[in-house]
Amino acid sequence: MYSIGLDFGTNSVRAVILDIEEGIEIADAICNYPSGVDGIIVDSRNPHLARQNPSDYNVSMEKSVREAVKKAKGSKKAFNPGKVIGVGVDTTGSTPLPVDRNLVPLSFHKEFRNNKNAMACLWKDHTGADEAEEITALATRIRPDYLARIGGVYSSEWFFSKLLHLARTDKKVFDAAAGYVELCDYIPAILSGKKSPGETVRSICAAGHKAMYNDVWCGLPDDGFLHKLDRSFKNVREKLYGKAYPAGQLAGALCEEWAGKTGLPAGIPVSVGAFDAHMGAVGAGVRPGVLVKVIGTSTCDMTVAPAGKKLRDIPGICGMVPHSIIPGYTGIEAGQSAVGDIFNWFVKRFAPAGVKDPHRQYALAASRIKPGQTGLLALDWNNGNRNILVDQKLTGLILGFTLDTGPGEVYRTLIEATGFGARAIIERIEEYGVEIDEIVATGGIPDKNPLLMQIYSDITGRSFKIAASSQTCAVGAAVFGAIAAGKEKGGYRDVDDARKKTCRFKKAVYRPDSRNRKVYDRLYGLYKNVHDVFGLKSANMNLHHVMKDLLKIKGEVTNG
Amino acid sequence: MYSIGLDFGTNSVRAVILDIEEGIEIADAICNYPSGVDGIIVDSRNPHLARQNPSDYNVSMEKSVREAVKKAKGSKKAFNPGKVIGVGVDTTGSTPLPVDRNLVPLSFHKEFRNNKNAMACLWKDHTGADEAEEITALATRIRPDYLARIGGVYSSEWFFSKLLHLARTDKKVFDAAAGYVELCDYIPAILSGKKSPGETVRSICAAGHKAMYNDVWCGLPDDGFLHKLDRSFKNVREKLYGKAYPAGQLAGALCEEWAGKTGLPAGIPVSVGAFDAHMGAVGAGVRPGVLVKVIGTSTCDMTVAPAGKKLRDIPGICGMVPHSIIPGYTGIEAGQSAVGDIFNWFVKRFAPAGVKDPHRQYALAASRIKPGQTGLLALDWNNGNRNILVDQKLTGLILGFTLDTGPGEVYRTLIEATGFGARAIIERIEEYGVEIDEIVATGGIPDKNPLLMQIYSDITGRSFKIAASSQTCAVGAAVFGAIAAGKEKGGYRDVDDARKKTCRFKKAVYRPDSRNRKVYDRLYGLYKNVHDVFGLKSANMNLHHVMKDLLKIKGEVTNG
Secondary structure, three states, X not given: OEEEEEEEOOOEEEEEEEEOOOOEEEEEEEEEOOOOEOOEEEEOOEEEEEEEOHHHHHHHHHHHHHHHHHHHHHHOOOOOHHHEEEEEEEEOOOOEXXXXXXXXXXXXXXXXXXXXXXXXXOOOOOOOHHXXXXXXXXXXXXXXXXXXXXXXXXXXXXXXXXXHHHHHHOHHHHHHOOEXXXXXXXXXXXXXXXXXXXXXXXXXXXXXXXXXXXXXHOEOOOHHHHHHHOHHHOOHHHHOOOOEEOEOEEEEEOOHHHHHHHOOOOOOEEEOOEEHHHHHHHHOOOOOOEEEEEEOOOEEEEEEEEOOOOOOOOOOOOEEEEOOOOOOEEEEEEEEOOOHHHHHHHHHHHOEOOOOOHHHHHHHHHHOOOOOOOOOEEEOOEOEEOOOOOEOOOOEEEEEEOOOOOHHHHHHHHHHHHHHHHHHHHHHHHHOOOOOOXXXXXXXXXXXXXHHHHHHHHHHOOOEEEEOOOOHHHHHHHHHHHXXXXXXXXXXXXXXXXXXXXXXXXXXXXXXXXXXXXXXHHHHHHHHHHHHHHHOOOOOEOOHHHHHHHHHHHHHHHOO | OEEEEEEEOOOEEEEEEEEOOOOEXXXXXXXXXXXXXXXXXXXXXXOOOOEEOHHHHHHHHHHHHHHHHHHHHHHOOOOOHHHEEEEEEEEOOOOEEEEOOOOOEHHHOHHHOOOHHHOEEOOOOXXXXXXXXXXXXXXXXXXXXXXXXXXXXXXXXXXXXXXXXXXXXXXXXXXXXXXXXXXHHHHHHHHOOOOOHHHOOEEHHHHHHHOOOEHHHOEOOOHHHHHHHOXXXXXXXXXXXXXXXXXXXXXXEOOHHHHHHHOOOOOOEEEOOEEHHHHHHHHOOOOOOEEEEEEOOOEEEEEEEEOOOOOOOOOOOOEEEEOOOOOOEEEEEEEEOXXXXXXXXXXXXXXXXXXXXXXXXXXXXXXXXXXXXXXXXXXXXXXXXXXXXXXXXXXXXXXXXXXXXOHHHHHHHHHHHHHHHHHHHHHHHHHOOOOOOEXXXXXXXXXXXXXXXXXXXXXXXXXXXXXXXXXXXXXXXXXXXXXXXXXXXXXXXXXXXXXXXXXXXXXXXXXXXXXXXXXXXXXXHHHHHHHHHXXXXXXXXXXXXXXXXXXXXXHHHHOO
């Protein structure tokens, strides 16, 4: 038996076919979104805007599934599409789109064609920055509970910032919408032939992490709060939903239309969707005590604690949402706003003349430098600080420059800075009683950058395993497709059951070097000093020692 | 009548012939030193080492003077070498060399040939860093007066650091030397045929600024202090000197040998030497109320106050030495350890692929950015901070990076950082009662970088004039040659007399723009915050506002 996982990324959709018994992918296919710049609709006058054309989702999903099915046939004789027993879906988020009463995206209407506000508002759209501040301010004042478990600050990347911005800037679209659905709810809904927003089954992952949904206050924020935010929000809950569900539950059954388009059997279960990182964590083997780090352009750090366990709110952490990653567990999510993006920025903007393949060159140069030998220290805040400071108005810093400092040293320092940021998150989570015994890395970077992995291991003093699959998100989605199908149909009973089959690691494990670790402990102390003085209102400190200590460490390390 | 000025720079010697009556140069010629890398003997195993081959001085001086004389003949019919009535000399410093009892450099001896320790120890040689710290520590403890007027910290670039390092690391050379002479004393001595270190007339400029010489304590540091520094220094004063003299006084008369070599008349007066920057200040028109800024790879800031005026010690300023720049005035010197060097570093190490003439490109990009629009702030400490912190163990810092920050923005920010450093020096000098009414810029940068000049004007809120001559050092040397010749022989009476003839400015004056100034006042406030937290032991501060204020200013400036 097989399950199919669909992973809707920022630029493309990927389909993976999982052999349920063996727990391995037998085929995958990727299809880029046709619109905009790499699938993103941008606006030259507004760099904060990032939208997507909803028709791209349909077109690319159909192609990628057909291609994966074709490949599966080629790679395994026993395979035929009739043996696919479930479909799972993960997407970026929060990526909401306005729909009409028939669940048709407003952008499909002639009236709103080419209106960017009627399209899907991609996770990294920051047009709602002011609205996010407003929501934070109001919630802090009258509903502090709403923010306590999502780090204390509401982000411009989240659902209500985007909805409020829409209400303020395009009343026509806002009023015309019969509903607003997250992409991770929309895809399962259309796959299962839902015909209205009301029938759409909503993901607790999106609801809990991005829309202040919590069973403690019976779901979404109350009408009083919403109305106070904006008069136009008076009855907005009518266009939303009352209840959200964990992945693995049934969103519906594959409809005839999509069975026809994809060649999959009609009627098979479609799982409730979730965000890509969360399903990636499942694909990488998350469980209590295991932190999964998805390391790519940014990072997402995830672990779970048994839902019964009494947890204190962890300040500065993105979200703690029951059932959000694995049903029956509280999902704990944190992350860094920029990791690979920082290296890309540096290489793109500051690569010296004539350097070919600068990532590789710099990594090579950086690998020849010992910890502490750069004399440099950086703050990894070029895109703000998501955790543990939750402050988008922080910016990057590099200090320790001499007239000899070269790009290899800066490159290494930027890697180290993201490593220190990673350590700050782990320390914060553990400080609040959630233990982390093991780290599993996945995402685009771990495979490509062994130097980074070793630095992270040395900085955190932890071993890092690497997930064997490079498509953990799509695999996670397929796992939930198989869970939705159920054990009796040949699927999985639950995530624990699936993990035994699907969870594999690469041979190479990165282990901390005790000598490097000592140096990094000293550097981390300096990082925290600078981090606190620039990052916390309350930290009064003198940093006169910082540059001198860096030179001292550099001298000691260089001379043996 | 004419005077000749000889300017011994880091890489070459320049000869200028000045028409005394007209006050303008009629010819100049430059000759590079033949040895080492651009005239500097380096050591691949020790980046701090920078020496010069003393024979280069003779060879290049002879060539450059002959060439200048030849050019003068071509450019002015009335000229003939017999009308040259005086010679002035300026050099880098502290650049001491060990000599034998006949004033022959030890490196000319077969025994010491190829021994770098027997060569001239160039101003920027930093091998004596530990020794400098030792001298600072001892003087702070038992002779605080020695440091009070030279900024409180003894530098590795200065005379006794170099001598002590020599005594510690090459006893053979140290013991073999009958004397140690500064380059600015050595050149006038050989030109006037001196045959021993004892006959050599010493410059008060070198002595006062670099060798803790002061009439208040009867000259050089006392034997007790020197002996305490090192046992080998017990009788070192015997190899040094008792008295030093200001430029314009007679070092001797041009000897037959050098008259023959150069074609100049034997017997004409040779002025006491001085450091290049100081003679450059005179060439640029320094007087009370006028600050001359020599802006090049580093900067030197100079002004004078009447010697009779009661001056408080100005903490963090390099030197306050009576008669050091203009006889009868107290010379006040400060500076920044790296200015052009920082821009060169950035361009050399971080110029993106394919950028041709990056200085020009970046200046162009930077000129399109408004003050405050970069969102960045930097500390100009890549080569330590000479003033006002006097701390070589400080390093550079840049903050405010986003994922959009480009090299044009960084380039502008680095210029601004040096401008803020310049302002800190001016404010410190004025704070202690020395007023600055006018600024004159000279050196390699002002002509080449109008953007920098405008930024400096906006940051300091002052007008900047540019010295008309691009050889103010050599012109200053020629002025002192003419002063040594005396008014009755057709020379100048004194520096005031000379200034009336020689002091000229370029037409373009950089004046502060009131709007830019306001923005820079805000940025300077932030610079000072960061400057103090990293630069002063005593500053306890929170910098949580810095990145936010920068973003706020950026937003305001960008939106008009």
